[in-house]
Amino acid sequence: MRGLLCTQNLCCQFGGVMATNDVCFSVDHNGLTSIIGPNGAGKTTFINIVTGKIGASSGKVLFKEKDITNTPTHELVKQGICRTFQINSLFENLSVFENLRIARQAKVGGSFRIFSLKQKLKPVIKDTWAMLERLGLEKMADLPAKNLAYGDQRVLEVAIAMAGDPKILFLDEPTAGMSPSETHQIAELIRDLANDISVVLVEHDMDMVMRISDRITVLQDGCIISEGTPQEIRNDQEVKEAYLGKAA
Amino acid sequence: MNRMTTIPGIRSGFHPIHIVFIIILLSGLVAFPFVSGNRFYISLITEMMIYGLLAMSLDVLLGYTGLLSFMHNAYLGISAYVVGLFLIHVSPASFWLACLAGIAFTCVVALPVGWVQVRTGGLAFALLTLAFGMMFHTIVWKWYDVTGGDDGLMGMPNPDINLFGITIGNSGDPLVIYMFTLVIVTLCFFITRRIINSPFGAVLEAIRENESRAAFIGINVRKYKLLGWMLACLLAGIAGALFILYKGYIGPSTMSAFAGAGVLMMVLLGGMGSLWGPLAGAVFFIYIQDYISTMTEHWEIYLGLVVIFLVLFLPTGFAGLTDHIRRLRKE
Numbered sequence: 001m002r003g004l005l006c007t008q009n010l011c012c013q014f015g016g017v018m019a020t021n022d023v024c025f026s027v028d029h030n031g032l033t034s035i036i037g038p039n040g041a042g043k044t045t046f047i048n049i050v051t052g053k054i055g056a057s058s059g060k061v062l063f064k065e066k067d068i069t070n071t072p073t074h075e076l077v078k079q080g081i082c083r084t085f086q087i088n089s090l091f092e093n094l095s096v097f098e099n100l101r102i103a104r105q106a107k108v109g110g111s112f113r114i115f116s117l118k119q120k121l122k123p124v125i126k127d128t129w130a131m132l133e134r135l136g137l138e139k140m141a142d143l144p145a146k147n148l149a150y151g152d153q154r155v156l157e158v159a160i161a162m163a164g165d166p167k168i169l170f171l172d173e174p175t176a177g178m179s180p181s182e183t184h185q186i187a188e189l190i191r192d193l194a195n196d197i198s199v200v201l202v203e204h205d206m207d208m209v210m211r212i213s214d215r216i217t218v219l220q221d222g223c224i225i226s227e228g229t230p231q232e233i234r235n236d237q238e239v240k241e242a243y244l245g246k247a248a
Numbered sequence: 249m250n251r252m253t254t255i256p257g258i259r260s261g262f263h264p265i266h267i268v269f270i271i272i273l274l275s276g277l278v279a280f281p282f283v284s285g286n287r288f289y290i291s292l293i294t295e296m297m298i299y300g301l302l303a304m305s306l307d308v309l310l311g312y313t314g315l316l317s318f319m320h321n322a323y324l325g326i327s328a329y330v331v332g333l334f335l336i337h338v339s340p341a342s343f344w345l346a347c348l349a350g351i352a353f354t355c356v357v358a359l360p361v362g363w364v365q366v367r368t369g370g371l372a373f374a375l376l377t378l379a380f381g382m383m384f385h386t387i388v389w390k391w392y393d394v395t396g397g398d399d400g401l402m403g404m405p406n407p408d409i410n411l412f413g414i415t416i417g418n419s420g421d422p423l424v425i426y427m428f429t430l431v432i433v434t435l436c437f438f439i440t441r442r443i444i445n446s447p448f449g450a451v452l453e454a455i456r457e458n459e460s461r462a463a464f465i466g467i468n469v470r471k472y473k474l475l476g477w478m479l480a481c482l483l484a485g486i487a488g489a490l491f492i493l494y495k496g497y498i499g500p501s502t503m504s505a506f507a508g509a510g511v512l513m514m515v516l517l518g519g520m521g522s523l524w525g526p527l528a529g530a531v532f533f534i535y536i537q538d539y540i541s542t543m544t545e546h547w548e549i550y551l552g553l554v555v556i557f558l559v560l561f562l563p564t565g566f567a568g569l570t571d572h573i574r575r576l577r578k579e
Contacts, residue, residue, distance in 0.1 A: 051464070077466035089464075091457035097256050102454045103465040105447055111467070114448040119255050121447055142256035164466055 003028035004198050005050070005081070005168055010059035012042075012049050012222075019045040021222035022059070027168065032194035034201045034209045036233075037219035038242060043202045044086060046219065047170045051083045052076045063168075077106075080167030084157050086176060086202075092146040096137055099145050099156060101128045103163035127163075135159050135189075151182040158189065168198040175205055187212055210234065218242065277430055281423050291494070292538060294426045296531045297433045298490045303514040303526035304440060305483030310512075311520030312444055313476035314456030315365075316374040319381025321511050323481045325503035326384060327354040327488025332401045332498060333394070340405040343419060347489040354485030355478060357384075362477040366470045369459055381508055389500040400499030404492065419493045429490050436483060441523055443479065452476050510537075513555050519565025528566045 006026030012019050019042045027033045035043050048054045050061055052073035061069045068076060091099050104124045105111060119125065132138040135155055140148060145156060158174055171190065175183040183205060191212045193199050203209050209216065209230070216233045218226040220242045226233060233239055262270070281290050306320040331350035339345060365376045388395045395401055406420030409428060417424035443449055451472050454462045463469050492498050501507060510533065518529025536554055541547040562569060 053460075072468075073463040074466050074468045077464060083464060085461075089458060089461040091454055091461065094453065094457055095256065098450070098453075101255065102450050105450065106454075106466040110447045111451045111472075112448060114443045114446050116447065117442075117445055118447045118450050125255060160461070160465060 005061070005063045007050065008060040008062065010046075010049060010061065011057045012045055012054065013057045018222045020049060020056075023219075023222070023224055025217060025224065027198045027200060029167075030194060030196060030198055031214040032190065032199045032201060032212055034203055034213040034216045035219060036203065036206070036209055036216060040221075041219040042222040043219055044172055045222075047083060047172055047200070047202060051081060051170060077164055080165065081170075082161040082164045082166035082168075083170035084161045084172055084174060086172040088153050088157050090145040090153060090156060090160070093144055095142045096145055096148065096156060097128060097132065097141040100131055100159055100163050101125065103160045104128050104131075107164045131159060131163060151178050154178055154182070155186065155189075158186065162193070166197055168200065169193065170200045170202075172202050173204060174201070175203065175208065183208060274430075274434065278427075281426060287422060290422050290426050292534065294422070294429050294494050296534045297429045298487050298494060299511070299514060299534055300527035300530040301433045301436055301487040301490070302484055302511055303518065303530040304437065304523055305480045305487065306511055306515050307518075307520055307523055307526040308440060308444070308452075308483065309476060309480040310515055311522065311526075312449065312456060313452045313473060313480075314459070315369070315473065315477065316512075317377040317381075317480070317508075318374055318512065319377055319385075319503075319505060319508035320480065320484055321508045322381040322384045322503050323354050323358060323484035324488040324491055325388065325498065325500075326357055327351055327485035328492035328498045328502070329388060329395060329401060330354070331489045332404045332492045335404050335407060336401075341407045343407040343409050346407070347493075350489045350492075351482065351485035354488065355482055358478060358481035358485075359474075362474050362481070366473040366477065369473075378505065378508075381503070382505060385500060385503045385505070388503055395500070398500065400497055401492075402497055404496055406496065420496065422494075425490075425494045429494065432486065432490060436486060437523065437527070440479075440483065444523065448472075448475075517555065517558055517562075517565050519567025519569075522565075522567035525565050525567030532566075 003026050007023055010020055010023040010025075021042075023046060025046075035046065037043055045054070049056050052071055055070050059069070060067055063079060063081060068079070091102065094102070101118075101124060104127050105118070105121060108121070108124050108127070110121045110124065129138065132141055137152065137155065137159070140152065145153065148156065154174060154177070158171065161169055174186055174190065178186065187208050190199060190201065194214070201209070201213070213230050216228065216230055217224055218233060218236070218239050225242060226236045226239050228236070277293070280293065302320065302324050306317060309315050309317055309320070327350040330353040331346045334342075334346040334349045361380050365373055365380075368376060389397060391397070406418055408418050409416045409424065416428075419425060419428075451462075451467055454465070454467065455469055455472055455476075459469055491502070514529040514533045515526040516529070517532060518525030518527065520526065537547060537551055540550045544550065564571070
């Protein structure tokens, strides 16, 4: 199966530990694929390899059938591979507006202009306002990102990645530490995004994963142990054992 | 729909009060030599402006790109030596060519050094700046035949400054150098401020705030760090050319780690990330240094005490103080 992005026998070794072991994974041009698994299963490592944060020991990552293994992060982002982080990674002392504006500028271009003013990049500014309104953050536009409530920071974390017009978006536990109502809001946003682009979600909230995913991949000890629709995964014996331990 | 095309919290241009302040300051500086005529103060203010430019260039690196350089004075020194050597050995009358040679050579040296340094960040970057700076200091200090070693570079001729065929004056005249420095430093301040407020400057700030996230929004972090470094070294090179024209002499101590720490203190005292703060920090630092050194030869001890006091009670520098006052007035 060859979709938008796939990995072939991807491995990553830390010392003697295979954090990612022979992973063959693929996603389509749109839809929501969730990656689940117990703590230490290698979910974040997998995202780190695909998005260029760490190198693969062996195997390949293909994007639009082109080999992108170990390509620098910023080039992957230009091609449309974006991600968010499990722990907020914002431009903390910059305003909420500037957080999104700089991300948009990096996508649209104009960073080499050294003598014009940044407020002259009108398309970038218009897009930024549009995004803020869509996410309900426009009232906080001139607050430093560090002064936002945690839930809003989480939304901004996703928004920064969205500003890059991704074709595929990796979300690393976007709802970590959020209240149920905030979780609900972000779940809607993710589901909405998945209609247009490919979204890969790493998440611990099983209710949410089962409710909104199109497909689910289960990782354990760096290996894929199961793949399928939420219904198939729910009934998979091996997945149950991975999460609950083997029945005696 | 005007709101939709503006950036919140960003004014384009200066606040009217700032414009008034800048005009008063500049006219005061222009008038000073004619009113006072005190050679000593003319030369002290020239030195303040030159170090102000150097501190401002370090602020581009530290305050805007988030990279710490312990020995930014090395690049002032390199430029100063090359300008001096050019005037002594190549062409004693070519003022502009000598300045250009100094600044260009500084950039040629800074490029490979920066290329190595930007592969790191944080403490490793800072240590590399120290290592390279000490290398340059030692080269200048020990290469007696070329640099004059401990004695410094002496016997530099003073060329006339010509602009569009008109002779403005001789670079050996303190008043001419004072005015020339005032013009160049003012120009550099406004140009640098413009660059900092450009889309390019915004990229540098994003790198300062969060280098790893900057890469994940599509910024080639190493490339922009290198460009920020080069901008800082270019400005330091300009300061270096002014320095030797003003002093007519340069010795290795100007490039020492001790002097480098002084430049860093100027930036911290003034408040990094404001451009004008480090300028003010340099003025304060040079003044205090001069004032205490007339009273005791152990001036470093007292200067150290002053700096400790200020860092403890004014950790964000002069720039932080004005922000604080502004906030109090709002409340």
